[in-house]
Amino acid sequence: MMALGVMLAAGLASGEGTVEWGGFRGPAASGHGRVTRLPERLDDATLRWRVHLPDGASSPIVAGRRVFCTAYSKGRAVTGALDRVTGEALWSRAIPCGGRPSNRNSPAAATPTTDGEVVVAAFDGAGVVAYAAATGKERWRFDPGETRIPHGWSSSPLLAGDRVVLQLDALDGGRLVALDLETGAPLWETPRPHAGAGYASPALASGPDGDPVVVVAGSSRVSGYALDDGRERWWVGGAGATLKGVPVVHDGVVHVNTWSPTFEEVGGERIDRPWEDLLAARDADGSGAVEADEWPELSGKTSWRTIDRDGDGVLVREEHEQLRLEMAAPGALLTIRLGGEGDVSESHVVWRVEGGRGVPDVPTPLRLGDRLLTLRPGGIVAEFGATDGKRRSVRRVEAPGEILASPVVGDGKVYCAWFEGIVTVLDAESLETVSTNDLGAPIVATPALVGEEVFVRTRTELLCFGRPEDR
Numbered sequence: 001m002m003a004l005g006v007m008l009a010a011g012l013a014s015g016e017g018t019v020e021w022g023g024f025r026g027p028a029a030s031g032h033g034r035v036t037r038l039p040e041r042l043d044d045a046t047l048r049w050r051v052h053l054p055d056g057a058s059s060p061i062v063a064g065r066r067v068f069c070t071a072y073s074k075g076r077a078v079t080g081a082l083d084r085v086t087g088e089a090l091w092s093r094a095i096p097c098g099g100r101p102s103n104r105n106s107p108a109a110a111t112p113t114t115d116g117e118v119v120v121a122a123f124d125g126a127g128v129v130a131y132a133a134a135t136g137k138e139r140w141r142f143d144p145g146e147t148r149i150p151h152g153w154s155s156s157p158l159l160a161g162d163r164v165v166l167q168l169d170a171l172d173g174g175r176l177v178a179l180d181l182e183t184g185a186p187l188w189e190t191p192r193p194h195a196g197a198g199y200a201s202p203a204l205a206s207g208p209d210g211d212p213v214v215v216v217a218g219s220s221r222v223s224g225y226a227l228d229d230g231r232e233r234w235w236v237g238g239a240g241a242t243l244k245g246v247p248v249v250h251d252g253v254v255h256v257n258t259w260s261p262t263f264e265e266v267g268g269e270r271i272d273r274p275w276e277d278l279l280a281a282r283d284a285d286g287s288g289a290v291e292a293d294e295w296p297e298l299s300g301k302t303s304w305r306t307i308d309r310d311g312d313g314v315l316v317r318e319e320h321e322q323l324r325l326e327m328a329a330p331g332a333l334l335t336i337r338l339g340g341e342g343d344v345s346e347s348h349v350v351w352r353v354e355g356g357r358g359v360p361d362v363p364t365p366l367r368l369g370d371r372l373l374t375l376r377p378g379g380i381v382a383e384f385g386a387t388d389g390k391r392r393s394v395r396r397v398e399a400p401g402e403i404l405a406s407p408v409v410g411d412g413k414v415y416c417a418w419f420e421g422i423v424t425v426l427d428a429e430s431l432e433t434v435s436t437n438d439l440g441a442p443i444v445a446t447p448a449l450v451g452e453e454v455f456v457r458t459r460t461e462l463l464c465f466g467r468p469e470d471r
């Protein structure tokens, strides 16, 4: 039974247009929840409801009384709304989906976004679809075409005013596309020829003149694009190969984590050597290129798909050069001052930490006051000075395995959801562990923090937790 307090809290927040957690990482993609108080433990005592969901890697979002989720089931891309207080299904819609699920990822990997009126969902293999938030009535669809990328298109759509921005990076190049939120019609499209495979999502920031700028982290570059017409206003080079997460915009700067595979991870056999040396070793038929059958150990594997960008079965000089350029920049945590025009690689990089402990791959860093909190596999929690990049502490919490979800914070508590199903709650000040909670199923999605509630989507369920005394 729901107590009056819960009903009231949800009721007060349920006015149309109230959007508490409207996209990936919540308000302004910050990872900071608009909350009153949150539970210290996620267990039977704090569980308010749990519902089964089809498989998915996307995060739940919340607007007023509704929670929205996406999922993938038997060739269908599913979008649904649930009652925030009871978990009851309000509506569910499905469209055909040609994407393929995997251990770590899903065609439903992109987190949907909403302004409280419309929900926009994106799927690998099904494109983008918009529904009325209240009824689930379909408003429009957009087909981005095929996106060649090893783990499937996963970038979350950005809702910015009257438009939706899509980052469509792929092995053979990328695009940034803006759609009209009302109709789904394309407003502009900007090619991103330097982009390779990437899974990052765009973020919204302001330019020096106050104009909205879309910050995009992709292979080789972090860029700022004008929201109004899509022109690239500034960029910073040396951004690595395959980026995830979302740029963290905070008070005139943006923090970005980048990642590059090691040479051993792409081919093993000294793929970083000059093209002429590679040809001498591999080009048996003297064609001036390396055909797949000239590198049988690699062909058919992810590493071959990574280097043969256009997927024609032939490795040519341009593809090799692009790979070397990306891999020349190791994984890093970098902070860029917003603004400037053109190449601001020299002028606007405030600090850069390359490699080493605490530099994250998949999870987005969390800004906590003058610190940046980062998560690494094996329970590694690190903090960096946000203004100087100095590594302040590295600790290990009780959580084995991978980390794919991003940390989020509310009510002085940081929630870290590890792939093996452990959610660690940390004190946001001391970073001491408050509780360790086993939810019993893999977690890829970033939790949502709203009001008095913590929403966690595992691969099989959506769970809602709240403080027991509030029931």
Ligand SMILES: [Ca+2]
Pocket: 282, 283, 284, 285, 286, 287, 288, 289, 290, 291, 294
């Ligand atoms: Ca050849």
Ligand SMILES: [Ca+2]
Pocket: 308, 309, 310, 311, 312, 313, 314, 315, 316, 319
């Ligand atoms: Ca090729």
